[in-house]
Amino acid sequence: MPAPAGIAMRSATCPDRRASQASSCRRLPPRGRRVYASVTPTLQPGLENRTAPSWLAEPLKHVVKSQQFNAEALEHIFKVTREMEEVRAGTDAAHQLDGAIMSTLFYEPSTRTRLSFESAMARLGGTILTTESAAEFSSAAKGETLEDTIRTIEAYADVVVLRHFQAGSAEKAARAASIPIINAGDGPGQHPSQALLDVYTIQREIGRLDNFSVGLVGDLANGRTVRSLAYVLSLYSNVKMYFVAPNECRMREDIREYLSSVGVDWEEVDDLAKVASEVDVLYQTRIQKERFQDRPEDYDKAKGKYIVTTDTLAQMKKDAIVMHPLPRVDEIHPEVDADPRAAYFRQARNGLYVRMALLKLCLDGRTLSH
């Protein structure tokens, strides 16, 4: 069975419709046919060295969706991520991307994600061109296509981190671009670096990505985070999933069917305490108020149903962890923060390292445009 709609894998390759133009552009040597969807980037060992030789045939082209990675690709990315944890200011490692320019092109504000990418770039020596609210981008207002915008920006930057309100924007941008596009969230669509940092955190905290159990709690219907996470975890063996959600926010059928079709053992459970006592990872999420606009009482009911407190912690295994994509409102009590099992701020920090790795892998082996 194919991956569920919305996170569907596409086998289309990218017809290089700009081939002739590319060859008339004197600066950027034409690159080979670009294959970015559903095809695992064949990441070679030794990618670390960005002045690497030409045998480095396939650096990471774009980061557009969680489904573009298989377990092997993730393993390589996480290996590089682990190295990024060790980058220290003042060392050569902190100058790996010296001279590279990143444009954070945000059509809707997301300060947290933007700062995370910008800090990642800064820690590797790169330069940042920042755009907090490209929605006011006068060109867009005048009717310019995203493709034209990208083809203009690519003269100014070596990599674009794109946040857009419209699903599919990152893929559209990647099709037009001759530089890497990293999707930092496109509306209800994808936010792949979030999925990667979640999986990396699990590996980093509990030491493995198979043979464990995870409870996904909260708004499972609307959160792209948990939907993507469930999908990516299906790449690993023997991951037992519990879904704990208010009735209005149940995990949707597409994901449930998909998981079943690939043999993942999942279960919907009402009792948070019971799940807490079983799992290695308790992944809490925020009930999204904006989904209950005309039903405030339903929101209050849903919101109050599953709260992680010190009582929940008391149920949990000694080496289990609590995760949360943040921001949090009331769904994890602040008293929980002091417990070493509260992993969510470490998870945020891991986002930094994952994004450093993605930037490095995207820029590795590329000739800068200048």
Place this chain on the structure above:
Amino acid sequence: MPAPAGIAMRSATCPDRRASQASSCRRLPPRGRRVYASVTPTLQPGLENRTAPSWLAEPLKHVVKSQQFNAEALEHIFKVTREMEEVRAGTDAAHQLDGAIMSTLFYEPSTRTRLSFESAMARLGGTILTTESAAEFSSAAKGETLEDTIRTIEAYADVVVLRHFQAGSAEKAARAASIPIINAGDGPGQHPSQALLDVYTIQREIGRLDNFSVGLVGDLANGRTVRSLAYVLSLYSNVKMYFVAPNECRMREDIREYLSSVGVDWEEVDDLAKVASEVDVLYQTRIQKERFQDRPEDYDKAKGKYIVTTDTLAQMKKDAIVMHPLPRVDEIHPEVDADPRAAYFRQARNGLYVRMALLKLCLDGRTLSH
């Protein structure tokens, strides 16, 4: 005959009303009487070296209007621009402006122009202080004059790139400033780096700036781009101009009279196909919807009248080019993009190089304020 109103040349020099203050400011040595309007910066060969000796009497002071440059000055700027194309990350050339600080002070958003300047500065090693929406600048809201704002900002930066909604703002800022001001567009007024990049692109693409013909197409009444371009091209010999515009958007009389007065051969033509077959440069522009607010049907008619398509290309000479200041809406069909004669994305890239040259020339030979 004088240059037309709106792009009029002014012979006023800048009375240094701040002389006594300047001398009481311990850090910045008082500079000579500043002459920035209508007077060609006497650019010396050897400007490249910013630690150049004091014989470097006249670096570029400010960039406020197209009319401040004569053909000799443009030749020098374009020579430096050509060198900028060769600046590569990791070389000494990429550190020419190390330590210099640029403030992009944008009172209205123009992401494209801002990023172009910021990328230019980054590629030369400088640092960027960015302001996307200085209109919310609390000081302006409180009634501070632009002059006071500039005198404050000049403590923080070595050069200011100013975008303002009011014509004449750049000149006003330059009068107050002890550091270079680069006009990145002041309302309906000037946008000199756009004019420079247009002329540079013609030279770079067809190899010369005299003895050629150009068709200016689209909104010739309202576009400051084509008005400035027509003016600057009048500095060169034997440039034949064709104006192709819907009736509502004809080139205005001030420019037409000015061109005649300085002996430029121009002609208004209805038939785009015919012009396309004659010219070396076809410069298309967007019909500005905002000019037709109460006449939507007139807009639709004007907008649909002159579209560059592959049919137009078929009429054109083999070594002619299509230019466009971007953003484009429908006035050039996307199929045209693949043709090597479609020069508009290369034109955008040239904007980067021209801005690198302007920053370098403005900062060359200056003592940084720190």
Place this chain on the structure above:
Amino acid sequence: MPAPAGIAMRSATCPDRRASQASSCRRLPPRGRRVYASVTPTLQPGLENRTAPSWLAEPLKHVVKSQQFNAEALEHIFKVTREMEEVRAGTDAAHQLDGAIMSTLFYEPSTRTRLSFESAMARLGGTILTTESAAEFSSAAKGETLEDTIRTIEAYADVVVLRHFQAGSAEKAARAASIPIINAGDGPGQHPSQALLDVYTIQREIGRLDNFSVGLVGDLANGRTVRSLAYVLSLYSNVKMYFVAPNECRMREDIREYLSSVGVDWEEVDDLAKVASEVDVLYQTRIQKERFQDRPEDYDKAKGKYIVTTDTLAQMKKDAIVMHPLPRVDEIHPEVDADPRAAYFRQARNGLYVRMALLKLCLDGRTLSH
């Protein structure tokens, strides 16, 4: 008598509620109990060297309020500030904070203050992550606490410069943070770097901080600037203060009583000319229109009452100075600018040096988080 409310000294120390979490965070070694309010940072000589040894027990932790500094601490900060005036691009001094990352987290726009801090960081080699309008910060909109935001941002930056619309925000942030928080204004609360730059300017311009007289003019009721300045100047000996304010804007009783209680000689005077002839420092401020929203005629009356003109200058001593926190509207006539005693633009520049010093002192001796 205690310091007046609003600028009250608090003796509370910071219970390190996150101790257990800190110790589970592998990267940042747990730091000692943090004491930041009302306790003078014991600044050691030799702080200049940020790779300084561990005997450097007490770098500046946070900058949250004017009252955290005593005269000894200010003396040290001003000594470092004086050194900052000599930092030149291209020298080692300009690389003191290489590798350090500053996040300017501004919940309300204040371009002037933001650019001043960003320029300060740039001049010391650090990197800037900028946020012009964190009010749109999607996380805040979703109900995230400031504490959670800070704990996330601290993974990305080594120091946060916070501007917030709510009094007390900086202290709240500092309590949560494991990195230094510098208050760049929290609503009607504190703006300590402004107070420091004012005092530094007096010392720099008239050569001493005791045995002088100062006239505070304008909106003394609502301006946090003059309130803080009066407080800080009370730390020095024999500073005579004159308050010159329209009736609606008199210095409030809390400050007046506080000054009396610590033996400061102050006087309310009606006649600006008389005060001008007496003082060494004439500190003019803007009447804040926003305080007179429903009484426009009262505003006009208050605003017109005390204007500094060349006539005022004629009254003043030859070596006295005019200060103003800027922005200015009409309360100092532009003709005054040309007089060497007009110190307000030099005062703005001093803000840069003070902020360089604060950044250096906050980051000195810290292990960067990366």
